[in-house]
Amino acid sequence: MYDKLISEKKPDFEKAIEHLKIEMSGLRTGRASTALVENIMVDSYGTKTPLKNVASITVPEPRSISIQPWDKGILSAVEKAVAASSLGIQPVNDGNNIRVNLPTLTEERRKELTKKVKQQAESARVRLRNVREEIWREVGKLEKDGKVTEDQKFDAQKELKEIVEKYNEQIKEISEAKEKEIMTV
Helix, strand or coil, X not given: CXXXXXXXXXXXXXXXXXXXXXXXXXXXXXXXXXXXXXXCEEEECCEEEEHHHCEEEEXXXXXXXXXXXXXXXXXXXXXXXXXXXXXXXXXXXXXXXXXXXXXXXXXXXXXXXXXXXXXXXHHHHHHHHHHHHHHHHHHHHHHXXXXXXXXXXXXXXXXXXXXXXXXXXXXXXXXXXHHHHHHCC
């Protein structure tokens, strides 16, 4: 009975990991990557749209990103959105496309970014715990209703613990890899 409950909630665990990966891809590491800017929201004709949906994004050089909007009418909106992003970079508008040059990261900025990595990893762990608690409450209700025995309840607790540990290990690997990437000069 609890197996079905756990398998139904497994996508929620996966979503927490996917969300973490997306968050981490948006952190600047000193190397240019389209992931840095592709999810920046641009005001496109009154609608907030991810940059990747309104422009071609390329990395012509290791420290620069080129953004070419499909419609030249939103060029200034793209420039404003990139400038207002949390990346702390100033875009250059040449009339046809936007060029973003990434300066090398200072030691201080690298340390700030590693703190942000730790915060995002902790946020993902909180999401996992929330899903675990949700399942645990449901198992408690099932036991109260007499649909699972006390032994089955403890089996469910053990299985949940193993699943959460597996996902926590993934979070640890993702965050350690990102920290290493940020600290590499």
